[in-house]
Amino acid sequence: MTLIRPFRALRPAPGRAGEILAPPYDVLSSAEARDRAKGKPWSFLHISKPEIDLDAGIDPYDRAVYAKAAPSMPRLPRISTAWSQPAC
Numbered sequence: 001m002t003l004i005r006p007f008r009a010l011r012p013a014p015g016r017a018g019e020i021l022a023p024p025y026d027v028l029s030s031a032e033a034r035d036r037a038k039g040k041p042w043s044f045l046h047i048s049k050p051e052i053d054l055d056a057g058i059d060p061y062d063r064a065v066y067a068k069a070a071p072s073m074p075r076l077p078r079i080s081t082a083w084s085q086p087a088c
Contacts, residue, residue, distance in 0.1 A: 025049055030060055047072045
């Protein structure tokens with residue numbers, strides 16, 4: 001029998017979802033994502049398309065892109081009120 005269990009998740013603080021929400025990574029080009037995330041430091045695009053925070057000419061598969069993405073997710077809930085406490 002399959003057992004479904006709840007999991008801990010990060011949820012945007014009330015009123016902050018618009019600053020964070022982003023389409024799936026393969027819907028926008030890097031240029032479109034860069035434009036959409038401009039002025040939105042909490043946009044999930046900084047995690048799903050980390051090349052937007054590097055030089056516009058960088059190959060999205062360059063090691064520097066992965067290095068940029070690695071620390072982004074764990075950092076978000078610690079440094080902003082944009083995220084609420086993890087929920088169970």
